[in-house]
Every structure is written in C-alpha cells, then in structure tokens.
Amino acid sequence: MAWSADKTEVKSWNEWDTLRHVIVGRADDCHIPPEEPALDAKVPEDSDMRGQWGRRPQETIDRANELLNNFATMLEKRGLRVDRPHSIDHSLPATTPDFHTDSQFGCMPPRDVLLTVGREMLEATMSYRCRWFEYLNYRPLMQQYFNEDPLFRHESAPKPRLTDADYHPDYLSEKIGVEKRLQWAAEKFFVTTEEEPLFDAADVLRFGRDLVVQHGFTTNLKGIEWLRRHFPDHRVHTVNFPGDPYPIHIDATFTPLRPGLILNNPQRRLPEDQRKMFETNDWEIVDAAQPAHNAPPPLCYSSTWLSMNVLVLDPKTVCVEASEVYQMEQMDKLGMNVIPVDLRDAYAFGGGLHCCTADVYRDGDCEDYFP
Numbered sequence: 001m002a003w004s005a006d007k008t009e010v011k012s013w014n015e016w017d018t019l020r021h022v023i024v025g026r027a028d029d030c031h032i033p034p035e036e037p038a039l040d041a042k043v044p045e046d047s048d049m050r051g052q053w054g055r056r057p058q059e060t061i062d063r064a065n066e067l068l069n070n071f072a073t074m075l076e077k078r079g080l081r082v083d084r085p086h087s088i089d090h091s092l093p094a095t096t097p098d099f100h101t102d103s104q105f106g107c108m109p110p111r112d113v114l115l116t117v118g119r120e121m122l123e124a125t126m127s128y129r130c131r132w133f134e135y136l137n138y139r140p141l142m143q144q145y146f147n148e149d150p151l152f153r154h155e156s157a158p159k160p161r162l163t164d165a166d167y168h169p170d171y172l173s174e175k176i177g178v179e180k181r182l183q184w185a186a187e188k189f190f191v192t193t194e195e196e197p198l199f200d201a202a203d204v205l206r207f208g209r210d211l212v213v214q215h216g217f218t219t220n221l222k223g224i225e226w227l228r229r230h231f232p233d234h235r236v237h238t239v240n241f242p243g244d245p246y247p248i249h250i251d252a253t254f255t256p257l258r259p260g261l262i263l264n265n266p267q268r269r270l271p272e273d274q275r276k277m278f279e280t281n282d283w284e285i286v287d288a289a290q291p292a293h294n295a296p297p298p299l300c301y302s303s304t305w306l307s308m309n310v311l312v313l314d315p316k317t318v319c320v321e322a323s324e325v326y327q328m329e330q331m332d333k334l335g336m337n338v339i340p341v342d343l344r345d346a347y348a349f350g351g352g353l354h355c356c357t358a359d360v361y362r363d364g365d366c367e368d369y370f371p
C-alpha cells in the first residue's frame, strides 16, 4: 500500500529507498559531557574540547537549531513528514547503581540511538555513560508511533552496566599518538572490552536482508552478536576500517547511495578480505571526494569527513552539506540530483545530515541485494 501522510506507519529496510517520514534532531540543551572512558578515547588529542565540559554556548545552540529547523522545513516542503524529539534536561547527571556522570549529552544525533529495521525501531545500548538515558528524548515519539501504528515494534536493547570493566584502561592516557591508535585499530583493539553487548545505532548500515556493522569504539563484537540473534532473518556482517584512529559510527566512512553504489572514505578503505559480498554482487565501492575543509568547526567531535555524511532521499536524490563543493560535484557526476543543505554550524552537535536524522518510513520492502 502507498504511504499516506494521514496515517503513521513505521518501515524502513535500507538507506536509499524514497524517504517519507523522518526524525530530525534538536540542539536544545546539548552539553559537552565530563570526562569518561569511551568519550575520552574519541576526542581527538589536539581537540579544543579536551579538559572542558558543561552546557554548550547558547549562541551555538541557537545557530544549530536554526539550521536543523531549516533542514526540517525544506524536507516538509518536499512532502516529507518530519518529527522532532522532545528534549529532556541534559544538565541532570546520569546515575545508575553502576556509574555516575555529571551531565548528559543531548538529543543529537538521533541516528546514534535509533535503529529502524523494517517495522521495528530499536533503541541501541549506547556505549557512553552520558548517553545512557538519551532514548528518553525519543520516547514521546515512540509512544505516539506505538499508539498509531498497530504493526510498529518498539524495542530496546539490554541496557549495559557500563562499569569500568567495559573499557580498556590503555585508552585513558592523555597522549597515545595517532601511530599507536592506528596500530591498535588494525589489531582491532578498541576502547570498549567484550564485557557485555554494546552498540550505537550509527554503527549499523541497512542493506535490506543484510546489516553491515562497524566493529570499533562504540560497538563491540558482543554487540554485533546481540544484533545477529535479535534479527534472525538478517545476515549481519562485521566490518573494520583500519585507517580510522577514532572508529565510531560508520556514516562518515561508508555511505551507500543506491543499490550497487557505495562511497568509501579514501583514508579508511574497507579491507580486501571484507569486500567479497559487494564484489561478487557487482556493487561498486568508490572513493569519496575530498572534504572542502581542512579542519572541523570548533568544539566538534567529528572529523572533516562529515562531508560524506549525506542523507539519501531516494535513489536519485541526495542532500549534501552546502559548503562541501567537491562532494556535491562527485554526486553530480555519479548521476545524483543534489540538494545543498547548510548544516556545518551544527556539526559540533554530533554530526552531519545522516547523523542528525533517523528513518521512520521509506518505500520499498526487504530485498536481498547479495544473493
């Protein structure tokens, strides 16, 4: 049955079919959280964020919200339904019997927390203490979808304990150095241990029957095994990108655009032995264009490769950040219609156009692209 704006329906099987209904994050009350093991391992060693925490400056919150609101309005004008999270008070500490941290993170980016697979939306375990309660920002929407869509499955992965046993202390030293980090990444020695299943939703890409999951800082092998058991009708593939010294969240590294075509970060190429399923099915993996900037904006966790963090609206149409001229040019050459979207001043809040959204409904059904 065709999608109708009057009826809530949750369904999305991949990253590219026509998007009809989407969640766009908010910058409200976002915080730079205090130090904690997994977060520290991710903050680049030369970052301006080291050693400071607290609510983000109001003018940066206002500016990011302006851009996120404009993005949402543009999508609505194109006929999409756009929902927004309900910000909780992120200044509150997160405390459980197992850990305490003095503040939370924010309701950005939704892609990190919510994984939509078919008719299900799954709240990820998360792997940072400051993000343990982040699902609460989306609960009003989950309740609404549950009330309105009789086939919606609202799921939550087992909440992790996040004691010190979840983190390798080797990653806690101030100066590790990029050489050492790259060596550790190549050895698949990441900050998270195998104490319990951990995953962030943004480490997962959906290709119909196949889920491709990045093993790195925020997702461990037990988390991937948990996903495998949770989605018994899917094939779950583990991937690594050894060129990334801070491997979290797959969407600035590996970006499917349409059936048969994936952009790969040229500094983080998928190793040969992991390419087989794509090659034998004639999928092309092309190097993404260079970012237009040589440094991320202030107080930003991510790298300049948010250039390739694009939102595909349908297999011919893609939203690209408006200053990323090389990425837009490449999309054009690949036969995509490009919608430039101004978002760079919101990057500091956790990511780009793919990160700051979460799928609710895309056309299409569960297909097998790798038979």
Ligand code: ARG
Residues within 6 Å of the ligand: 109, 111, 112, 202, 246, 247, 248, 249, 250, 251, 252, 253, 301, 302, 303, 304, 305, 306, 350, 351, 352, 354, 355
């Ligand atoms: N790790 C990526 C980079 O810095 C950023 C990924 C952001 N993605 C997200 N869903 N928050 O290159």
